[in-house]
Amino acid sequence: MPRVLIAGCGYLGEATAGLFVTRGWQVEGWTRSTEAVQRLSAKSYSARAVDLSDRAAVMACKTNFDAVIHCASTRGGDVDLYRQLYLEGARNLVARFTAAKLLFVSSTSVYAQTGGESVTEESPAEPTHPAGRVLREAEQLALEHDGVVARLAGIYGPGRSFLLKSLRAGDAVIDPHNDRLLNQIHRDDAATALVLLSAQRSTRGEIFNVVDDQPIRQSECYRWLAAKLNRPLPSVGSLPAKRKRGWSNKQVSNTKLRGLGWVPQYPTFAEGMENSVLATYEL
Numbered sequence: 001m002p003r004v005l006i007a008g009c010g011y012l013g014e015a016t017a018g019l020f021v022t023r024g025w026q027v028e029g030w031t032r033s034t035e036a037v038q039r040l041s042a043k044s045y046s047a048r049a050v051d052l053s054d055r056a057a058v059m060a061c062k063t064n065f066d067a068v069i070h071c072a073s074t075r076g077g078d079v080d081l082y083r084q085l086y087l088e089g090a091r092n093l094v095a096r097f098t099a100a101k102l103l104f105v106s107s108t109s110v111y112a113q114t115g116g117e118s119v120t121e122e123s124p125a126e127p128t129h130p131a132g133r134v135l136r137e138a139e140q141l142a143l144e145h146d147g148v149v150a151r152l153a154g155i156y157g158p159g160r161s162f163l164l165k166s167l168r169a170g171d172a173v174i175d176p177h178n179d180r181l182l183n184q185i186h187r188d189d190a191a192t193a194l195v196l197l198s199a200q201r202s203t204r205g206e207i208f209n210v211v212d213d214q215p216i217r218q219s220e221c222y223r224w225l226a227a228k229l230n231r232p233l234p235s236v237g238s239l240p241a242k243r244k245r246g247w248s249n250k251q252v253s254n255t256k257l258r259g260l261g262w263v264p265q266y267p268t269f270a271e272g273m274e275n276s277v278l279a280t281y282e283l
């Protein structure tokens with residue numbers, strides 16, 4: 001039975017762990033907190049609190065794995081925290097699990113393009129913000145160790161959609177001067193991508209964008225949601241000029257991932273919202 005470590009068994013990690021179990025893998029999930037381990041205790045895989053930015057704690061792990069997925073998130077924080085978790089975390093994993101295939105979960109925020117252009121894995125990934133540059137360093141490390149990099153778009157799914165949340169909270173704004181294209185991915189489609197990228201041999205040393213089929217303008221998302229939920233449209237205003245990973249405006253392509261046979265269950269935001277997310281929200 002192949003073994004996988006999900007280092008960062010949170011919103012996406014948990015969905016991915018469940019999928020691996022159904023495919024016959026033996027799974028171990030790591031979280032930072034013991035509270036999260038408690039929450040995972042009813043699952044059909046083991047969970048442990050191991051701080052992956054702590055070299056000694058990672059080196060003390062007794063089990064070996066075929067695949068290791070770095071899927072932990074700082075949930076914000078400054079560049080030092082990014083460095084500790086993403087870069088040092090990845091370094092610790094490659095130091096301990098020398099024989100495993102490392103999958104580093106990165107972000108499409110590394111593409112700083114602002115002209116609405118189409119972006120593939122071959123396009124420049126030159127983030128202007130320090131947090132994005134740390135992600136690039138961690139990506140490079142994974143590639144140098146023959147690992148694979150998954151650049152994920154904004155994750156949404158059951159219980160999570162920042163657009164829906166801000167619309168419901170009344171703090172959504174439509175900025176006609178900054179009506180960006182949003183690139184998104186449903187959590188369950190991201191999970192199938194991570195399983196595929198871990199299992200396929202040909203993905204070693206490669207980068208893959210993990211994004212649905214259709215980028216959508218922010219205003220369009222809000223209009224769709226407002227109509228669906230019978231709520232007023234957000235007011236017109238200005239979005240903050242600065243953002244940690246930088247404002248970008250681009251259409252991220254999933255052609256390379258689709259070339260592996262990956263088929264998203266929710267190819268558009270509307271389909272994901274309609275068929276999965278809205279049913280789980282109390283409207």
Ligand SMILES: NC(=O)c1ccc[n+]([C@@H]2O[C@H](COP(=O)([O-])OP(=O)(O)OC[C@H]3O[C@@H](n4cnc5c(N)ncnc54)[C@H](OP(=O)(O)O)[C@@H]3O)[C@@H](O)[C@H]2O)c1
Pocket residue numbers: 007008009010011012013030031032033034036050051052053070071072073074075085105106107108152153154155156
């Ligand atoms: N959210 C997005 O839109 C988005 C977009 C692009 C890429 N990504 C990437 O996708 C991945 C998954 O994101 P997510 O939304 O599933 O994150 P999440 O729900 O916040 O879960 C993060 C997980 O990482 C664990 N963790 C945090 N620090 C850790 C540490 N030092 N050692 C061990 N575990 C640690 C957390 O444990 P605790 O619960 O105990 O804190 C939690 O289980 C991340 O790599 C993130 O950067 C996310």
